[in-house]
Amino acid sequence: DVKVTQSSRYLVKRTGEKVFLECVQDMDHENMFWYRQDPGLGLRLIYFSYDVKMKEKGDIPEGYSVSREKKERFSLILESASTNQTSMYLCASSLTRGRVGNEQYFGPGTRLTVT
Amino acid sequence: LAKTTQPISMDSYEGQEVNITCSHNNIATNDYITWYQQFPSQGPRFIIQGYKTKVTNEVASLFIPADRKSSTLSLPRVSLSDTAVYYCLVGDDSGNTPLVFGKGTRLSVIA
Numbered sequence: 274d275v276k277v278t279q280s281s282r283y284l285v286k287r288t289g290e291k292v293f294l295e296c297v298q299d300m301d302h303e304n305m306f307w308y309r310q311d312p313g314l315g316l317r318l319i320y321f322s323y324d325v326k327m328k329e330k331g332d333i334p335e336g337y338s339v340s341r342e343k344k345e346r347f348s349l350i351l352e353s354a355s356t357n358q359t360s361m362y363l364c365a366s367s368l369t370r371g372r373v374g375n376e377q378y379f380g381p382g383t384r385l386t387v388t
Numbered sequence: 389l390a391k392t393t394q395p396i397s398m399d400s401y402e403g404q405e406v407n408i409t410c411s412h413n414n415i416a417t418n419d420y421i422t423w424y425q426q427f428p429s430q431g432p433r434f435i436i437q438g439y440k441t442k443v444t445n446e447v448a449s450l451f452i453p454a455d456r457k458s459s460t461l462s463l464p465r466v467s468l469s470d471t472a473v474y475y476c477l478v479g480d481d482s483g484n485t486p487l488v489f490g491k492g493t494r495l496s497v498i499a
Binding site for chain 1: 420422424429430431432433434437475479486487488489490491492
């Protein structure tokens, strides 16, 4: 079974702090994604990566950056956390760019609260 | 990207068949239709994917008419554990453009 793990299930940070959310997948997947999920808004794509050291902006990249130094690890960085970044953050991975790769495997999520 | 429209919520009694319809009027020739299921406090998980006609697996069936402008996810004999949010996504085969999750349909199964 594919396993996608996220570093924390719950996180509380203060406004202005730099926050790192880590995601690791164990199935040698090429693609990795970061989403945030808010009530009434569904899942929104923040950033994604098709390869090591490559990144693409999603729908809502403002206030976030990412890092992919190794194939299995994709980090989401909040440079200066703000209260409007309080949300559930979900990481996902998929195998390749093709149709088979469109099946995304999700981690359990990190519920981040910024106070 | 093809935009999808699906009902915000649905209710059903246990044991009934549930059909959730998704509209995707501007679906492209290379687009596939994929459905995900999300339980509370979990990430979404893949249910089924299809291109045309009918696809069936152990969890659900997916019906896609000839014009492909809509699709219907069918859940046979639902149970309380099928209470979840169901997302319809449309995306092309290349994978160059990531799938877009909308707001989904919240299905509530009642005893």
